[in-house]
Amino acid sequence: MSNATANKVVLAYSGGLDTSVIVPWLKEHYGCEVVCYCANLGQDDDLSGVEAKAIASGASACYVEDLREEFVRDFLFPMLQSGATYERTYLLGTSIARPLIARGQVQTALKVGADALSHGCTGKGNDQVRFELTYMALAPHMKIIAPWREWHIRSREDALDYAALHNVPVTSTRASIYSRDGNIWHLSHEGGSLEDPWLEPELTMFQRTVTPEEAPDLPEYLEIGFERGIPVSVNGEQLGPVALLQTLNDIGARHGVGRVDLVENRLVGMKSHGVYETPGGTLLYRAHQGLEELALDRETLHFKDTLAIRFSELIYNGQWWSPLRYALSAFFTETQKNVTGVTRLKVFKGxxxxxxxxxxxxxxxPDLATFSEDAVYNQADAEGFIKLFGLPQKVEALTSGAE
Structure with a gap:
């Protein structure tokens, strides 16, 4: 048993092999009661048997919470308003989910009187940071237990052996070639052949989107309505957050939209190669950008683009509950007050x-933009503007040769 102690631990639980073996491991090494917490964020997993599996693994209780509505409304849509993407292309599907899951876990821990929190993240990934920064922000008094940084288990085979030794129910012993994470926003793929960034991803790897070559041979048009930067309708039909995203996921998926192949810089210092499928999110980002082109002035749009990069880093690095994130969110909300209207998209073969x-x-x-009329805009006025705008460069040129 570990020298450290904990009386009651709430574990972020998925029902998979890794988190299932953590339950008996915590009891064995910390002598504690284990309560499991599982969040439904629209992942493809069947969660109907999660509670029973957690109990069978040794947990005293398991709470399964449906957070899909809150996830889309309070996390995904505000991120959409900001325009944040990490390293040019990643729409942050895993990153944005972690602070919500961890907050639900903290709230459960407070409700059941736990004194510690635990997760199944490895010591090489970003998720350990995201979970633990949320714990530190929302429950700074609680102990944090990260089994992957402590135990002897280093492989799936080790985990299977430990599960058999402790009678942990395991539904499958065959390892998936890929490591995946999914929710209503996206599905990520890592590992397997993706460890060589020169190789094209296998077609059989993709699970949410059709191959663009096999998508319909005719384009599909759709209209997305926004109110203050929040999507509210598809093709004129008002939809709630979850239904709207599911509708766009269906449209994007059947046209092969939303595939991203990225070698990204992890927070912990290494590069990793991942492939992401984000069909509905890709449609929303393009539609939202198009509407902002009309509704935002130049200075606000350009400055917002700059801050979106910093915002994406805060999300990626697990700093959702930081003072800077709150401040930037207030700025982005203010920029959206006039982003109300409709965007029309055409989707075709990816x-x-x-x-x-x-x-x-x-x-x-139009009266200002037209090339055929000068009733509003006097083109002769541009001469003085250009002279003053270019004056610093002219002075630099005139003086650069004087020595």
Whole structure:
């Protein structure tokens, strides 16, 4: 038994092999009661048997909470408003989910009177940081237990042996070639042949989107309505957050939309190669960008793009509950007050094309933009503007040769 102690631990639990063997391990090494917590974020897993499996593994209780509505409304849509993407292409599907799961875990721990929190993240990944920063922000008094940084288990075979020794129910002994994480926003793939970034991902790896070559031979048009930067309708039909995202997931998936292949920089210092499927999110990001083109002034749009990079880093690094994240969210919310309107997209064989947009308060004024009329904009005024705008460069050129 470990020298450290804990009376009651709440474990972030998925029902998979790794978190299932953590239950008896915690009891054996900490002499504690284990309560499991599982969040439903729209992952593809069947969660109907999770509670029974947790109890069979030795947990005293298991709480399964449906957080899909909150996930889309309070995490995904605010991220969409910001325009945050990590390293140009990653729509942060795993990153944005962790602070919500960990918060639910903390709330459960407070409810049941636990004194410790535990997770099944490895010591080489980003998720350990995301979970533990949430614990530190919301329950700084609680002990944190990370079995992967303590135990002797180093492989799936080790975990299977430990499960057999402690009578932990295991539904399958065949390892998947890929490590995956999914929710209603995305599905990620790592490991297997992806460890060589030169190799093209196998077609059989993808689970949510069809191969673009096999997508319909005719394009599909759709319209997405927004209110203050929040999507509220698809093709004129008002939909709640979860139903709207599911609808767009279906449309994007059947057209092969939303596949991303990325070698990313992990927070812990190494690079990793991952492939992501985010069909509905890809449609939403393009639609939202198109509407902002009409509704935001130049200075706000450009500055917002700069802050979106920093915002994506906060999400990726697990700093959702930090003061800076709250402050940036307030800024992004303010920028969205006029982002109300409709965007029209065309999707075809993996491509997403913006083909129309209209905003209730558009800053696009045809009378100013037209090339054929000068009634509003006097082109002769541009001469003085250019002289003043270019004056620093002219002075630099005139003085650079004087020695």
């Amino acid at each position: 491509g997403v094309y913006l083909v129309g947009r209209k905003a209730e308060r558009s800053l696009y004024v």
